[in-house]
Amino acid sequence: MPVLPQGYTIRRLEPQDYDGVVETLKVLTVVGNVTRSQFEETLNYWKETTVKIGVHSIPAYNPHVIVDDSDRVVATGTVFIERKIIRDCGLVGHVEDIAVAKDQQGKQLGLLLIQHLTKLAHDQGAYKVILDCDDKNVGFYEKCGYRRCGVEMDHRL
Amino acid sequence: MPVLPQGYTIRRLEPQDYDGVVETLKVLTVVGNVTRSQFEETLNYWKETTVKIGVHSIPAYNPHVIVDDSDRVVATGTVFIERKIIRDCGLVGHVEDIAVAKDQQGKQLGLLLIQHLTKLAHDQGAYKVILDCDDKNVGFYEKCGYRRCGVEMDHRL
Numbered sequence: 001m002p003v004l005p006q007g008y009t010i011r012r013l014e015p016q017d018y019d020g021v022v023e024t025l026k027v028l029t030v031v032g033n034v035t036r037s038q039f040e041e042t043l044n045y046w047k048e049t050t051v052k053i054g055v056h057s058i059p060a061y062n063p064h065v066i067v068d069d070s071d072r073v074v075a076t077g078t079v080f081i082e083r084k085i086i087r088d089c090g091l092v093g094h095v096e097d098i099a100v101a102k103d104q105q106g107k108q109l110g111l112l113l114i115q116h117l118t119k120l121a122h123d124q125g126a127y128k129v130i131l132d133c134d135d136k137n138v139g140f141y142e143k144c145g146y147r148r149c150g151v152e153m154d155h156r157l
Numbered sequence: 158m159p160v161l162p163q164g165y166t167i168r169r170l171e172p173q174d175y176d177g178v179v180e181t182l183k184v185l186t187v188v189g190n191v192t193r194s195q196f197e198e199t200l201n202y203w204k205e206t207t208v209k210i211g212v213h214s215i216p217a218y219n220p221h222v223i224v225d226d227s228d229r230v231v232a233t234g235t236v237f238i239e240r241k242i243i244r245d246c247g248l249v250g251h252v253e254d255i256a257v258a259k260d261q262q263g264k265q266l267g268l269l270l271i272q273h274l275t276k277l278a279h280d281q282g283a284y285k286v287i288l289d290c291d292d293k294n295v296g297f298y299e300k301c302g303y304r305r306c307g308v309e310m311d312h313r314l
Contacts, residue, residue: 021242022242025242025243028243029243029244030243030244031242031243031244031245032243032244032245032246032247033245034242034245034246038245038246039242039246041211041246042240042241042242042246045208045209045240046240049206049217051202052202054198060206061240080239082237082251082253083199083202083203084199084253084254085178085179085182085188085191085196085199085254086182086185086186086187086188086189086254087186087187087188087189088188088189088190088191088195089189089191089195089196089198089199090189094239094251096239096241097241097242097243118312122312122314127313127314128311128312128313129311129312129313130289130309130310130311130312131309131310132287132289132306132307132308132309132310133307133308133310134307134308135307135308138308138310141310142310144312145312146310146311146312147310147311147312148308148309148310149309149310149311150289150290150291150292150308150309151289151290151291151292151295151305151307151308151309152287152288152289152305152306152307152308152309153287153288153289153290153295153298153299153303153304153305153306154285154286154287154303154304154306155275155285155286155287155301155302155303155304156284156285156286157279157284
């Protein structure tokens, strides 16, 4: 079982992670000009958005970071919970936007983060957790316990 | 351009669609024992869940049905809107749970519903709309304007 390097921790994303998260996400894709205030507004939206099931309420968005011993963000990723009608009004976790800082590769941080988010979604009641990835990353996600189950398609204007 | 058959309409899913939606979703997968009260509770949750961007607010869940001239559900599907940090705090539409009643195949209802949900998500500001499908349905979604862009993977307990 892989473990976090000494001094590293996984925790929920917080407003003070602005610089680290924006920088880390650039490894993955175009981030754009996200200001600190837009970042904080998004975090607030994520925080107040819940999935209600009867009297229970769980967070819909679960953004997390791995930080090193100086609280610097070294990896980020999220899982959000969708509520459906099918499967007895089942919940599905969607893992999104996994990124590991370039100088932190090889420490299995991606795998540890995926395992953490996947367990979190199942603990919240998700009957399955899904994610979309490039063909070249299938092997990595198989090591995380995922299996290939379909094709992702997109539509852009 | 395909058009809806005479008397058919696309509209947002309503509580009175319980029987028709549950029956139609069975074409797709296991629905389970979803009671009318669970169905209504889910609809209420979907209705009150919004995506906030500054002072604007849009529905996060956009469940729709196609009904025939007697208001019977003949197709159902949804698109929900995820708010991200990447792409300038961009929005992504997720098309989910598309099902067409067995006796209604061949009328292009699936295509019309997908086009409607895709346009709706873009109108709400989504920079892309994604969906996951079986390999055998890739051709159908290509006709809807989608293109293959990745692999879907899942994790189940």
